[in-house]
Amino acid sequence: PTPQAPGQTGPQRVAGVDRILAVGSGKGGVGKSTVASNLAVALAREGRRVGLLDADIYGPSQPRMMGVSKRPGSPDGKTIEPLRAHGVTMMSIGLMLDPDKAVVWRGPMLMGALQQLIGQVAWGELDVLIVDLPPGTGDIQLTLCQRTHLTGAIVVSTPQDVALLDARKAIDMFHTLKTPVLGLIENMSLYICPECGHEAHIFGHGGVRDEAARLDAPLLGSLPIDLETRLAGDAGTPVAAGEGAMAEAYLKIARGLVA
Ligand code: ADP
Numbered sequence: 110p111t112p113q114a115p116g117q118t119g120p121q122r123v124a125g126v127d128r129i130l131a132v133g134s135g136k137g138g139v140g141k142s143t144v145a146s147n148l149a150v151a152l153a154r155e156g157r158r159v160g161l162l163d164a165d166i167y168g169p170s171q172p173r174m175m176g177v178s179k180r181p182g183s184p185d186g187k188t189i190e191p192l193r194a195h196g197v198t199m200m201s202i203g204l205m206l207d208p209d210k211a212v213v214w215r216g217p218m219l220m221g222a223l224q225q226l227i228g229q230v231a232w233g234e235l236d237v238l239i240v241d242l243p244p245g246t247g248d249i250q251l252t253l254c255q256r257t258h259l260t261g262a263i264v265v266s267t268p269q270d271v272a273l274l275d276a277r278k279a280i281d282m283f284h285t286l287k288t289p290v291l292g293l294i295e296n297m298s299l300y301i302c303p304e305c306g307h308e309a310h311i312f313g314h315g316g317v318r319d320e321a322a323r324l325d326a327p328l329l330g331s332l333p334i335d336l337e338t339r340l341a342g343d344a345g346t347p348v349a350a351g352e353g354a355m356a357e358a359y360l361k362i363a364r365g366l367v368a
Pocket of ligand 1: 137139143144244332340342
């Protein structure tokens with residue numbers, strides 16, 4: 110694929126890729142990567158041709174969540190062959206690195222790695238490419254929004270104030286970079302006791318909905334704290350690949366995204 114036409118400036122399209130959706134968050138640990146992998150799998154189950162790019166350079170978790178560990182090949186020494194898992198074409202910087210070594214890279218190296226991931230991976234024809242961003246508002250987000258034509262961004266947050274505060278910064282960044290915010294996803298919204306059915310709002314209640322209303326952006330979904338989601342992610346088979354309420358919830362969000 111050739112993302113850059115010679116002489117062109119501004120955000121470039123990725124050849125063969127219809128839309129690119131970035132999944133971001135203000136804080137780490139709110140479930141951004143979990144949501145990204147599950148949305149990718151759900152979109153694939155809905156019959157879309159889906160790619161998943163793990164651009165979380167500092168903490169790539171998609172190889173584990175999608176259950177892939179093979180190092181991608183490069184038969185011609187230029188293009189990188191992506192991997193396939195759960196119906197999704199995927200690539201992660203984590204697959205090119207030693208998983209036990211910390212990444213200590215400067216800005217220009219990061220940009221090079223990101224451009225390589227987007228431009229040199231043989232994505233093929235895709236309806237949707239989901240990009241799992243690093244948390245926060247750093248160089249990766251900036252470069253991606255400025256150089257690549259994004260259809261829009263989805264921001265994941267828990268209802269907790271500290272998470273929302275940072276989510277607001279991420280949303281402001283997308284606005285500044287003129288990347289449309291397609292909506293918010295509230296993760297870990299609620300805990301339902303499997304024994305007695307009691308509902309507990311462990312991280313607070315209503316904050317993400319209020320934020321979405323303030324921004325006039327849709328609340329794309331609210332996902333509870335769910336043991337199966339965590340176990341499935343750790344086991345490399347996202348919960349959206351199975352049956353049950355969580356898979357249904359992700360399928361519903363996916364349908365809304367591509368409706
Ligand atoms: P981030 O990408 O925002 O850093 P992750 O997706 O890596 O967050 O999630 C952090 C941890 O929380 C992971 O162990 C993941 O399995 C777990 N997790 C995410 N969402 C949920 C959820 N809805 N219920 C239970 N555990 C979750």
